[in-house]
Amino acid sequence: MRSKERKYALEGAFNFRDLGGLPTGDGRETVFGSVFRSDTLDHLTTRDVHVLVHEIGVRSVIDLRAPEERMRVKPQWAEESSIELEFVHLPLVDEVGQFDVKNPEELRTMLARRYMSYLELGGDNIVAVLELIARNVGRCATVIHCNAGKDRTGVVVAILLGLLGVVKDAIVADYVATDANMERILARMREKEPYRERVDSNPVELYQAKPHTMELFLEALDKKAGGIEGWARAHGLSEQGLQRLRTYLVSQ
Template sequence: MVERVVTLEGASNVRDLGGLTTTDGRHTRYGLLYRSDSPSELTENDVRALVEARGLRHIVDLRSLEEVERDGPGPLQRAGLTYANHWMSSDPGVGQVVPEIMRGNLSGHYLGYLGSGSERVVAAARLLADPDNHPALVHCAAGKDRTGTLVAILLDAVGVRREEIVADYALTDANMEAVFARVVRRLEAAGGPVPTMTQDLPNEARRARAETMVEFLDQLTTVFGGGTGWLLAHDFPDTELERFRSVFLTD
C-alpha cells in the first residue's frame, strides 16, 4: 500500500493527495499533488526525497509576502523547482488576525479567503490543476488553513467524497503541536517578537477539527454550489477542470 503521509526531517505536515475515493468510485492518483506546512526547514535529505525520489517539479506557496520575505521561499526553490507565490488572506490586511479566527470560527475564516483575493486562489488552483506542473506541492505556514481551503476546493471539484476531504483535513490535527513549534522557532530566528497570533489564538484555531471542514464544505455548497461551482464562477475554465479530472483520477 502506498503511504499518503510523507515523513520528512524538516516539515511536520506533509502528505500525498492520492488514494482518495470519488463519489463515482474512482480514486485520486498518487504522486501528482502534495500538501504541506512550510518547507523552509527542509534538509538536503528531504529535498532529495521530494525532488529525486518523487520527481517534484512545482511549488505553489500560499504564504503572505511578509512571510516569504521573512522565512524565504525555501530550499526547494533553490533546488531549481518552479516556484509561484499566490498569497491568500482572509481580510484586507495580509497576515492580520481576523475576528473570525479570534472567535474560533474557522469555517467562516476559510470562506473569507474566497472574497477579495479570489483571483489569487484561482491562479493557484490553475497551477495545481495543470498536468504540466505535476508533481506539485502546495503549502502555507502550517498546511492547515490556507492550504486546507484550496485543497478542499480542488478535491470537491473533482468529486472526492466529502467524508474523505474532511478526513484528509483532520489528519493535520495530530501534527499541530510540531507545526506551531516550527512556526515559533522561525519567528524567533528572524529576531523579532513572536506575534500575539501564535500565543493568544483560541484553542479552536490551533486545531484541525473534522467539524470545521464539514461546516466549510456545507457553506461552499450552499453559497457557491461546491468547489466546481466556485471555480467556474471565478473564471476557471471548464476545459481545464475536465483535463485535471482526467489526469488526477483513475479510470
C-alpha cells in the same frame, strides 16, 4: 513506480502528504504522486530535498503565505538545488491576522467563517492555483503549502478535491489529518516572528483541525450558487483546466 503512501516522514516539514488514494463518489480514487500538501518548506534538510525532488519528482511549489511570512523568494535549499524548480507565490490574504474571540459558539464557527473569507479575498488566486495544477498534471508533481498547511492549504485542497468528486467524509478526514501534526508545527512557529506572539495570544481553537470546521465550510460552500464547481467557474476556472484535473487526478 509511484509510491502509494500518503504520508512522508520528512525532517523539516511535519504536515506533508500525498493527495492520492481518496475515494470519489463514483467508486474511483484520486491518483498518487501528482499533488501534495504541506506546511512550510523553509526548513527542509538535504534528505528531504532528495525525497521531494528526486524520489517524488516535485518541480512546482505553490506558496499561499502572505508576503510577511516568506523568508525569501526561494528557500535556501531551492537556491542550491541542481534541478530548476518553479516557485509561485499566490497568497490568499495580504497579512496574517489575530483574533479576539472568546464566545464558545463563535469559536466553533470562527474558522469556517474565516475559510469563507478566503474565497472572497483570495478567490482569483485559488483559481490560479487550480489552473497551475491543471497545467502540471501529467508533467510533474506539485506541492501546495502555507505555514502550517492547515487553513489556507486546507481550503484550496478542499476545493480541488471537491472538483474531483471526492466524497465529503474523505475531504474532512484529509483536513483532520493535520491535527496530529500541530504540536510540532506550533513549537516551530514559536521560534520566530511573525508567529511567536500570535501563537500564544490567539485562541487555541485556531490551531486545531477538527471535523466540524471543514464540515461547516463545505456546507456553506454548497449553498453558494452551483456549489464548488459553480464557484470555481464563476471565478474563472477554465473548462480545459477542469477537465485536465479530472482526467489526470482521478483513476480511470
